[in-house]
Amino acid sequence: MFKLSALISTVLLVGLSNFGSPSVASPLSIIKRDSKIVFSPHITYPDSAAIWLMGSVQNVTWDTADLPNEKRKATGIVLLGYLENGSEHLDIKSPLATGFPMDMGSVSIRVPARLKERNDYICVVFGDSGNISEQFKITKSH
Template sequence: MIFSTLVSLLALTLGTTSSPIGPQSLIVVTPHITSPTEAVSWAPGSVQTVTWETKSIPTAYKNNTGMILLGHLSETYDSKGERPHPLANHFMIGDGHANVTIPIDTPSRSDYIVVLFGDSGNASPKFMIAKK
């Protein structure tokens, strides 16, 4: 369920309905996101660092470029009615981190996620964005 929603989010961002995984991909790389965690609260307009573990990423994939999207989870969330916010693009997956700026107009809620796309997608735990 979550993965299909994330694929839909990526399709909306890229303007396509195809899967982000190309036919040449034999290995699916889904690095574990280590930050943000459920315990954090980010403020709109702030600069934050998204991190992920890199030990499981094969050497051949470390130079792939990635993209980080901001989304949210809820029972009423309709990925077709809302475009995700790309927070970062064109960074090296092997770096294990990317700085992002939270859009100033991001509404407060406690079910945000960030999604890391490179070869495949991986979502963070839910976290909060709230005005301070």
């Protein structure tokens, strides 16, 4: 798990431009920056009322109203993480989704079956920048 601000800073400093394979993703290859136009989507779901079951299929949704025309065909990545002691802990080795069109405004994901139950999970949607969802809960059962 990596801190989001450190991840973005590292990518911006190094300036890499290729997505890595999900199985070998590194903080340096997770974001593709192909222009000076940056889209940081507002995540609409999950929200603070969300409770996801481990192993279930869920939709991650975001607002596309501010998506620049130049980014209509951009693809994205969704990462799962959690907030603890003021840090974002992101699982970059196992993205929840990759390669989906950002202009869709949603993507279906499968919640990992083996997670620690907690109520401070977050999703991050990356187009060429990232945005963090509200904290939500993942549990084994309702």
